[in-house]
Amino acid sequence: MKPLHLRTVATGPYSSVNASFPSSAPQQYSGYFQINRTYAAEMFFFYFSARSAHRSKLPLVVWMTGGPGCSSELAVFYENGPFKITEDLQLRENDDPRDRVYDEKVVAADMLDFMLAFYQKFPEYAGRELYITGESYGGHYVPAVSAGILAHNRKQNNASPLINLEGFAIGNGLTDPLKQYSLYADFSASKGLIDEALRSSINTIFPVCGFLIRACNSLSWSPLCYFALLVCQQTVVGPIQLAAGNFNVYDVRKECIGPLCYDFSRLDDYLAQPSVREALGVDDRSWQSCSPDVYQDMSSDIMKNYGGLVEPQLEAGMRVMIYAGVEDWICNWLGNRKWLLEMAWSQQAEFVAAPERNWTVDGRVAGSVQAHGPLSFVKVYGAGHMVPMDAGRSALAMLQSFLRDEPLAPAARKPAPVAGVSVS
Numbered sequence: 001m002k003p004l005h006l007r008t009v010a011t012g013p014y015s016s017v018n019a020s021f022p023s024s025a026p027q028q029y030s031g032y033f034q035i036n037r038t039y040a041a042e043m044f045f046f047y048f049s050a051r052s053a054h055r056s057k058l059p060l061v062v063w064m065t066g067g068p069g070c071s072s073e074l075a076v077f078y079e080n081g082p083f084k085i086t087e088d089l090q091l092r093e094n095d096d097p098r099d100r101v102y103d104e105k106v107v108a109a110d111m112l113d114f115m116l117a118f119y120q121k122f123p124e125y126a127g128r129e130l131y132i133t134g135e136s137y138g139g140h141y142v143p144a145v146s147a148g149i150l151a152h153n154r155k156q157n158n159a160s161p162l163i164n165l166e167g168f169a170i171g172n173g174l175t176d177p178l179k180q181y182s183l184y185a186d187f188s189a190s191k192g193l194i195d196e197a198l199r200s201s202i203n204t205i206f207p208v209c210g211f212l213i214r215a216c217n218s219l220s221w222s223p224l225c226y227f228a229l230l231v232c233q234q235t236v237v238g239p240i241q242l243a244a245g246n247f248n249v250y251d252v253r254k255e256c257i258g259p260l261c262y263d264f265s266r267l268d269d270y271l272a273q274p275s276v277r278e279a280l281g282v283d284d285r286s287w288q289s290c291s292p293d294v295y296q297d298m299s300s301d302i303m304k305n306y307g308g309l310v311e312p313q314l315e316a317g318m319r320v321m322i323y324a325g326v327e328d329w330i331c332n333w334l335g336n337r338k339w340l341l342e343m344a345w346s347q348q349a350e351f352v353a354a355p356e357r358n359w360t361v362d363g364r365v366a367g368s369v370q371a372h373g374p375l376s377f378v379k380v381y382g383a384g385h386m387v388p389m390d391a392g393r394s395a396l397a398m399l400q401s402f403l404r405d406e407p408l409a410p411a412a413r414k415p416a417p418v419a420g421v422s423v424s
Contacts (some may be wrong), residue, residue, distance in 0.1 A: 025303065030280050033117040035110045043114050048281075057165070059403050060125055064134035064141045101408045107141055108148030115149065115163060131403065132168040136331055136385065139173020140301065143309040167319030167374075169402060172331040172385045175322075176307040177232075178213040178334030179342060182206055184236050186330075191242035191252050205235050213303050222300035229302050249330045251384030311345045319374045321402045325383030325390060326367075333379050337370075340377050347373045357409035358396075366394040369408045378408060 033041040082376045119126040132149075134142045146168045147296035153162045174180060193204075212228035241249070248254040248261045257263055270276060314320060322334035322340055340351055351372040358365045359378075367380040378398055383390035401408045 029122075033114055033121075035113040035117070043110060043115070045118070057128075059129035059131055061131045061133055061399075061403070064132070064138050064145070065136070070265075076081060101360035111141075111145040112148050112152055119163075127164060129164050129166045129403075131166060133170070135171035135173060135387070137174055137302075139170050139331065140304070140306050141177035142168050142170050142173070142176065142312070144307045145307045146313060146318065150313065150318070165318070167321070167402070168313075169321040169323065169399070171387050172324045172328045172333075173322070173336065174302070174331050175310070175336070176305045176339035177303045177306060178210055179215075179307075179339040180331070181213070181232055181236055183332070183335045183338055184240060187329065187332045188240045188244065190334075191329070193247060193252065193329075195239055195243075198239060198243055202236055202239060209235050213305075216303045217305050220304075225300040225303050229299060232303070246340075247329070248384070250386065251325075251327045251390070252329050253327050253384070299412040307339050307343055311343055314345050314347075314374055319402070319405065321376045321378060321398075322381055323387065323398060325380045325385060325387045327383060327390075328385040330385060337377055340375070347375070351375055359409040360396045361394050362420060366391070366397070371407065376402070376408065 029047040030045065032044050035043045115130075130143050132146050134280075146165060149163050149165045153165070156162055185194065185199045185206070189196065189199040209228070209232040212224070216225035216228045241247075245258050248256045249259055254261075255372055271280075310320060322336055324331070324336050326333050351370070354370050354372040356368045356370045359367055359369050365381065367378060369379070370377045380387050380391055380394055380398070383394070388395040398408060
């Protein structure tokens with residue numbers, strides 16, 4: 001049970017960073033940066049350098065797992081990291097969330113503090129193109145973090161180096177709850193999870209849920225937003241889950257196993273080893289895949305609409321990719337497409353009129369894409385909520401196309417390495 005070997009790198013008084021140089025693995029750093037002096041909060045990160053002779057010129061990609069309150073180490077070991085855990089808890093190639101988080105303004109401020117601390121520690125990355133990515137509740141996180149960085153840049157007045165943010169990507173995200181909740185019944189019926197009678201019944205009562213979501217976003221009163229969440233869960237989500245049985249809400253093709261519908265126990269066991277915790281620089285801190293405390297703290301934020309943050313960023317020239325595995329239920333492609341099609345921005349008509357084209361990987365159709373200008377919506381076939389886990393080659397080809405600012409369709413793209421930082 002030999003863990004990944006890491007050695008400590010001396011840092012300033014507010015961070016602990018580690019570096020690793022295994023024989024066949026990319027260069028890595030992990031550790032904590034203090035991000036908030038009031039609460040003495042710390043944010044954990046895991047950085048992987050690209051395996052490329054030209055890595056010094058590659059963009060920097062930051063990944064944020066959703067929840068709210070789930071650790072990005074889930075993505076490191078099951079989705080987009082360079083390792084996977086074997087049955088004997090070894091690594092082979094292939095976050096602890098802060099205690100006081102209430103809404104995306106806090107998250108965005110924390111991430112800005114983190115990025116500034118990261119660039120201070122690693123100044124060689126400061127001028128690179130930066131992309132913020134995430135999935136699930138990343139539909140809230142990512143637009144807020146991106147907007148926070150742009151606001152920071154506007155305040156600098158060339159007094160200090162700007163953060164070179166070029167775009168962001170969200171996979172199977174919850175961004176506009178009003179529009180996305182409105183299509184749960186239709187999507188469920190299309191997948192055979194419910195019958196026509198239940199679909200009609202849920203759609204008939206949905207205006208109650210919709211009214212409360214609108215009120216939440218209009219008044220921004222936390223108790224009302226939490227009440228909206230409860231009512232929408234009881235009138236929309238609950239009846240579908242009750243009728244459909246034990247299906248995996250992240251992949252309708254599968255059965256739900258365990259509280260997260262997937263068995264992540266191997267990762268729990270691996271990260272529980274004292275030698276691994278020491279190697280990662282987390283000392284005796286415990287790890288959990290998802291924190292119910294953070295979820296509860298942010299529950300009044302869930303029904304807020306963050307699509308409104310996307311519109312001005314598109315107008316400012318930010319490149320945006322929204323993608324969705326077509327087998328996901330919880331943040332399904334139908335709801336994600338709806339909020340994109342109805343988003344008011346200067347090129348809305350052109351985006352709506354843009355044709356949907358197939359895109360391929362290794363000669364096979366991997367999905368479809370609808371794109372115009374800086375905005376693209378990508379469907380990924382053969383994938384659920386966690387696209388990189390289910391369709392890794394497709395996910396990498398899609399990301400590479402986005403980073404290169406090249407059209408995803410009709411030509412397939414040959415995957416290539418990128419640098420990345422996982423933050424939790």
